[in-house]
Amino acid sequence: MTLEIVRPQSPLTPREEDAVTVALAQIAPAWLKREDTIDRMAAAIMQAADEGAQLVAFGEGLLPGYPFWVEKTGGAVFESDLQKEWYAHYLNQGVDIERGDLVPLQELAKAKGLALSFGMMERANDRGGHTLYASMAYIDAGGEIRAVHRKLQPTYEERLVWGPGDGHGLRVHELGAFTAGALNCWENWMPLARAALYGQGEDLHVASWPGGPQNTESLTPVLAREGRSYALSVSGVLDPKTIDLNLPGADKLCEGDSLFARGGSCIAGPDGQWLIPPVNDREALLVATLDHAEVRRERQNFDPVGHYSRPDVLQLRVNRERQSTVRFED
Template identity: 55%
Template sequence: MNAPDQLTVALAQIAPVWLNRQAGTEKIVQYIKRAAQQGAQLVCFGETILPGYPFWLDLTEGSRFNDEVQKDLHAYYVAQGVDIEAGDLAPICAVAKELHIAVMLGCLERPQDRTGYSVYCSCVYIDAEGLVQSVHRKLMPTYEERLTWAPGDGHGLRTHALQNFRIGGLNCWENWMPLSRAALYAQGEDVHIGIWPGNLRNTEDLTRFIAKEGRSFSIAVSGLMRRGDFPQDFPHLDLILQRCPEVLANGGSCIAGPDGRWIIEPVVDQECLLVATLDRNEVRRERQNFDVAGHYSRPDITRLIVNRERQALAKFED
């Protein structure tokens, strides 16, 4: 067992079982078990790995308004989304509790508090007791993602205690949003987890920058997606494959230390489980000369206000 100031983390760089929630859940459970066998206390998965990223948007002219093809594809996608309230994450929570391992998971959430028909790119933190502690809905879907994902809110901008560390996470390009990062830094974040659909171009620069800015451990965990990962029975597959490259997401998972140096350099083009042990004393050392939310902040001059209220159309008072 690790000392409280050490944390063993695992990065599951995998391809989804694309748009098959049940089979995708089973694959994720198997990787959680593998991570636990290697002594990990936290295992992380990429953006919307359950049930998969909407790769068709860029391949099928997703912006065509009121188009029958886009309606078919969107309906299929929503049906495979994750209803947390209905227990869709129960198998993952159960194995987390059984093996006493925390999980950071990217999923396509279809929450009942927003009708169950609008879907969100969500980062879910499940603690080592198998309890869902936060669901962070991506604040601003990026570019074509806005055609299928709804914009989220600040409710999930939270950090969580694990060993003697504070863990936080953001989805994909919101890792580029300075104020979103600051909201986590202000809560004492020691380990920043960026979850991505994949690709080295997203992770090789920003991961080290976040580590240096926050003087924290910075994790990027990415998915994979290859032409052969599309299921053969998917609607309009022939249309998707007309413009589909061989590789849509090549991974790029990595870990940088609080000094910005690589602990695990970016890994591409392979499914794998990457494991490393983090030492909190490295955070202490690097914050000697720069602590972004501590001695190097000036809240008397610049200060961030964060609205963490879960947004809804109506508030009912009976």
């Protein structure tokens, strides 16, 4: 797999100490096939490494894929054998971190010396192992898993297949001169979730989406301008013609030619202007070198948790404890 490279029309030329190169991998999963999707991610990471990327980001739920069947096959029908079959397959293809499912990506991150941010369906053993969480993992350039953020609130039909997460993964990470954070999909509309990252010094924000310019085109510049940060929106693509017809009810699911996910990945600068506008309807690798000096310039007149904040009036409390239904005291 060789992806089309998309770069800014007006590239930045930062000083070396201010520069970080990022790559947004807008790819299709091998839908609902965990190991094959990891292979596709690995190919994109290898190409991004050749482009000098220090961070490679992927869309929401890419590993092993977003549950598009729910809205297209009557997902709210109670006690549906078809929906149970879909869910059982989805759960089986979920990511079990303790089993070592992410080891290939960890090893690749370490070998190439780059960080990864990606969406996955986490099969969480600390919650019994039979519920999936829309999680974002951050693996650093040493191959260590630094955070697994479970989406705080699944959106609409997602609640039929995902559990609600917690604040444990609301963390930021050093990336060169930058401080990187990430949120899943409509979490990016949640002011307090954004504020939790701002308060930790975030100035490079990854917004992860299943795929569609309707999500990224309007919000990405707002995220950038509000946070006075670089905002990276990364999405997937999915053509129904590529779906395995052996999946339950896939013949009906694949009727029609419209894409399930259209991409829309893009990058906005801390002034809210496009660095790379949305890229739609195709796989691509968006590569850009960011300049931390631009963040510092825009913080001159607005810093959401610094000189333009009033902690004596407004404060946010964040519970980062991993939630569980049982606590043992031995």
